[in-house]
Amino acid sequence: MTKIALKNTGFYSESPRSGILGWLLSTDHKRIGIMYLFCIVTMFLVAVCLGLALRLELIAPGPTIMGPQTYNATFTVHGIIMIFLVIIPSIPAAFGNLVLPIQIGARDVSFPKLNLLSWYCYIIGAVLAVIAIFSGGGAPDTGWTFYVPFSTQTTTNVNMAVTGALMLGFSSMLTGINFVTTIHRLRAEGMGWGRLPIFIWTLYSTAWIQVLATPMLGITLILIVLERVFGAGLFDAARGGDPILYQHLFWIYSHPAVYIMILPGMGVISEIIPTFSRKPLFGYWAMAISSLAIAFAGSLVWAHHMYASGMSDFAILIFSFLTFIVAIPSAIKIFNWVSTLYKGSIQLAPPMLHALAFIFNFAIGGLGGLALGAAASDIHLHDTTFVVGHFHYTMFGGTGFAFFAALHYWLPKFTGRMYSHKPAVIAWALLFVGFNVTYMAMQAVGIQGMPRRYYDYLPEFQTLNVVATVGSWVLAVGLIMMFVNLWNGIRKGTPVGKNPWGSATLEWSIPSPPPLENFGEKDPVVTKGPYDYKGVIADEY
Amino acid sequence: MNQLNNPTAQAVDNVLIYIFGFSLILLLGITVVTVYFVVKYRRSKYPEPTSQVHGSWLLETIWTVLPILIVLTMFWYGWTNYVGLREIPEGALEVKATARMWSWQFEYPDGRKESKLYVPVNQPIKVLLFSTDVLHSFFVPAFRIKRDTVPGMESYVWFQAPEPGSYDIFCAEYCGVGHADMTTSVEVLSEADYAQWLQPLEPSATPRGLVVLDEQGCLSCHSLDGTDGIGPSLFEMAGQPRQVTINRESKELIIDEEYLKLAIRDPEAEMVDGYNPMMPPYDEATINNEDLQAVVNYLMGKAEAAKTPSAGAQLMDENGCLGCHSTDGSDGIAPSFKGIGQREVTIERDGKEITVKIDVEYLRRALLKPNADLVKGYSPIMPSADYLSPEEIDAMIQHLLQQ
The missing domain is CATH 1.10.760.10 (Cytochrome c-like domain)
Incomplete structure (x- = not known):
């Protein structure tokens, strides 16, 4: 295969407009997906730097590299960027756009212009969030949860940050509507519900949460602005309002949101494990239905963030029970992934390594969630760094590693180039070790009783904090190595054929990178399941 | 985590050990099986899979039902022990804890106010929780108790300490710039020490x-x-x-x-x-x-003249001023009190920066309308002390001027 410049291949070379406008006004799902990917990775790197600064501050008690106000603003901005600009759109908006239409045999999403609009909502939200840091009364210092009454009293630039989050909510909703419709209406001939890749099932479940839960976020954020600007008093106990009402409203969105964040990651893992085992996914229907079950049950557990808030004991009983129920579908998924490996033909390529790391990390995150779901033990662990560690185990160890797995799995498809594997494996090992050292130490110091959002702490917490900070450096080296290696792969990697991994889903039956409209002149006809590897041969590269 | 010998900590620790124990077994199981499969069925040994199994209703039913049973025991154990955290034994001493940015005040039934929570050993203590401004959370890791203080709402926790000692109290709900410094302690006193503590230090602080x-x-x-x-x-x-x-x-x-x-x-x-x-x-x-x-x-x-300084010092302590203002000259969230009576400050007034000598009038305004004249370089975050009586304000001013 001769090597030609990336911009002269596949959909990079085909556009009604040339130059930058060919991207900014494109309604091609692949171009929009690439634009999302570029923005998300950029924002990710910014927020990683903030996270490293937070860890560095915590290497010793007292102010180390920053004072309390800077620290509070830093963790707030780290959280807002990571949650709203990175994790929520990471897999659904970037890889969902790139992969979803092709995997179901469609030429684009149902509403291509709406798709571009949701990218612009994302960009507006991102710009507002960045302006919020540098304007008004200073960077917001409320935490990403914007808890009242603090968020209605602080003089920092909360209004702007909240408006940014509102725009990002619109972006998420529009993407959700688009995906639900696309999956219902644009499946190729023969692509029955039983032949949908699990990635599609998880995007489908996610899209429903995005459509149904995100409006709650919009309403809640608007109420904060009403409270701040007009003194509406809805959350002010002195005027008949209730600060705890805010927490209910916030978590009614924000708990389902964590399933928006994790479900597509589970979908990615469900594609990669069968591919690199050359064996059908174990328990297809259990995997499909458990995705819907997570989306449904996950919408009913929001108040498990509030056991210590002053909420009634009866509510704690109910929400604790529901929380344990939502653990079941996640457990089924883990057991089915592991069973898929049984009697397979396992290749430890970089995507597979990230997928296996996902299972380990997510298992720790999920099991830690049990201790937080039980009423008595949560009382001790709530609002300690254990919660921060747990959240990072699911969102970084889970979704983050799934995102890295997706990058290593699909980038060759969408760039037509293969990165080199050896640095990818070394980077993976650094990430895996660095990640676990950092966040296991954070969980441990939380069990000791160190509250979260502390820039300063008692000397007895120092040892574990130093361990966590050193772990974050290993993590940082791993990230640099991984992104440099992927970037080199995009620029000067070996060209790959249609199907470098020997996968069985539709995107691997078309050229890399895919052409505009994906499928040439004839629409595809699907005749076998997504994990049927008989006769599928991996292309050499 | 060292297991502690007090009723609330035991209730929580038993649940933690039960859940963490099960979790560790599950995690080990999953990891060992995964590693075993990955090594055994590696591609170099098995170029093609030796099974094309699509699933197993029996196995999948087992690993659906079994985890349900396990987690339901966790749920129930967690719930019943939580109930123990809410039910207060008879004869509890009630102390009112008020949280504010960024300090704690403890008020005893006889009206005595302290910035640390002094309690007798071996007696159940019910802590009533209040907040004057934003959300805070009363967290004592040694007793594994935590509860938010919510403005406009009364809440409570209880604990009982079997041994004298000093135990950290943290604010666990993020409350702004002084959040990490909003710490104090439970001072558990032996019966003799507590009886002595009950004797007022001064005959009466009130003139x-x-x-x-x-x-x-x-x-x-x-x-x-x-x-x-x-x-x-x-x-x-x-x-x-x-x-x-x-x-x-x-x-x-x-x-x-x-x-x-x-x-x-x-x-x-x-x-x-x-x-x-x-x-x-x-x-x-x-x-x-x-x-x-x-x-x-x-x-x-005239009555204050002799007594004011110590009364002012106590008021400073009770009302949490020292949570932000240091007395040793170190710079914190707010200007230090050291030498405040002898210095000039640069403040912002009506958008202009002016330098003024600190005097009675300045301090009174700083206490009652703290954010009107903002000291350069600091944020407008100090709550007004307008809930104190004029006498108390005066006592604090007198005290400050002597610093």
Whole structure:
């Protein structure tokens, strides 16, 4: 295969407009997906730097590299960027756009212009969030949860940050509507519900949460602005309002949101494990239905963030029970992934390594969630760094590693180039070790009783904090190595054929990178399941 | 995590150990099986899979039902032990804890206020939780108890300490710039130490004059803070002019000791203009001469003179000023108190920066309207001290000026 410049291949070379406008006004799902990917990775790197600064501050008690106000603003901005600009759109908006239409045999999403609009909502939200840091009364210092009454009293630039989050909510909703419709209406001939890749099932479940839960976020954020600007008093106990009402409203969105964040990651893992085992996914229907079950049950557990808030004991009983129920579908998924490996033909390529790391990390995150779901033990662990560690185990160890797995799995498809594997494996090992050292130490110091959002702490917490900070450096080296290696792969990697991994889903039956409209002149006809590897041969590269 | 020998910690720790124990077994199981499969079925040994199994209803049912049963035991164990955290044993001592940015105040049934929570050993303690501003959370890791303090709502936790000692209290709900410094401690005292602690350190922190005013019910008609009531307010009277009517003739006099004594012994002799003659006379049988002098001293602002500094220091401590302002000159969230009586500050007023000498007037304004004149380089985050009486404000100002 001769090597030609990336911009002269596949959909990079085909556009009604040339130059930058060919991207900014494109309604091609692949171009929009690439634009999302570029923005998300950029924002990710910014927020990683903030996270490293937070860890560095915590290497010793007292102010180390920053004072309390800077620290509070830093963790707030780290959280807002990571949650709203990175994790929520990471897999659904970037890889969902790139992969979803092709995997179901469609030429684009149902509403291509709406798709571009949701990218612009994302960009507006991102710009507002960045302006919020540098304007008004200073960077917001409320935490990403914007808890009242603090968020209605602080003089920092909360209004702007909240408006940014509102725009990002619109972006998420529009993407959700688009995906639900696309999956219902644009499946190729023969692509029955039983032949949908699990990635599609998880995007489908996610899209429903995005459509149904995100409006709650919009309403809640608007109420904060009403409270701040007009003194509406809805959350002010002195005027008949209730600060705890805010927490209910916030978590009614924000708990389902964590399933928006994790479900597509589970979908990615469900594609990669069968591919690199050359064996059908174990328990297809259990995997499909458990995705819907997570989306449904996950919408009913929001108040498990509030056991210590002053909420009634009866509510704690109910929400604790529901929380344990939502653990079941996640457990089924883990057991089915592991069973898929049984009697397979396992290749430890970089995507597979990230997928296996996902299972380990997510298992720790999920099991830690049990201790937080039980009423008595949560009382001790709530609002300690254990919660921060747990959240990072699911969102970084889970979704983050799934995102890295997706990058290593699909980038060759969408760039037509293969990165080199050896640095990818070394980077993976650094990430895996660095990640676990950092966040296991954070969980441990939380069990000791160190509250979260502390820039300063008692000397007895120092040892574990130093361990966590050193772990974050290993993590940082791993990230640099991984992104440099992927970037080199995009620029000067070996060209790959249609199907470098020997996968069985539709995107691997078309050229890399895919052409505009994906499928040439004839629409595809699907005749076998997504994990049927008989006769599928991996292309050499 | 060291297991602790107190009822609430045991309730929580048993659940933690149960859940973490099961979790560790599950994690080990998943990891060992995964690694075993990955090594055994590696592609170099098995170029093609040796099974094309799509699933197994039996296995999948087992690993659906079994985890349900396991997690339901966790749920139930967690719930029943949580109930133990809410049910308070008989004979609990009630202490009121008030959280504010960024300090704690503990108030005992007899009205005594402290910035640390002093409790006797082996007695259940019920801590009533309040907040004056934003959400905070009362967290004592040693007792594994935590509960948010919510403005406008009363909440509680309880604990019982089997051994004397000092245990950290943290604020666990993020509350702004002083969040990490909002720490204090539970001081568990032996029975003997607690009995000693119960003895007040000073006979009375309240000036005798104020006690008399309160005991005699004067304050139900005369306010201390300048608000007009049935009778004229007692706020800052010393040396002030006053229009009074003597023998149907209106004249102005300056308030002094003689006038005040007469006004108490024989109120209708000189009626203040605008008020009705309804105050009863207080003779020597009701207020003896000594107490009368104390009242007059108090009203003339003399009573504080001897006592003010220590009262001011205690008020500073009780009201959490030291949560942000240091006394050793170190820079914190707010300017240090060290040398505050002798220095000049640069403040922002009406958008302009001006430098002023710190005096009584400046400090009063700083306490009552803290964000009106903002010291350069600091954020407008200090809550107003307007819930304190003028006497208390004065005591704090006197104390500050001597720093």
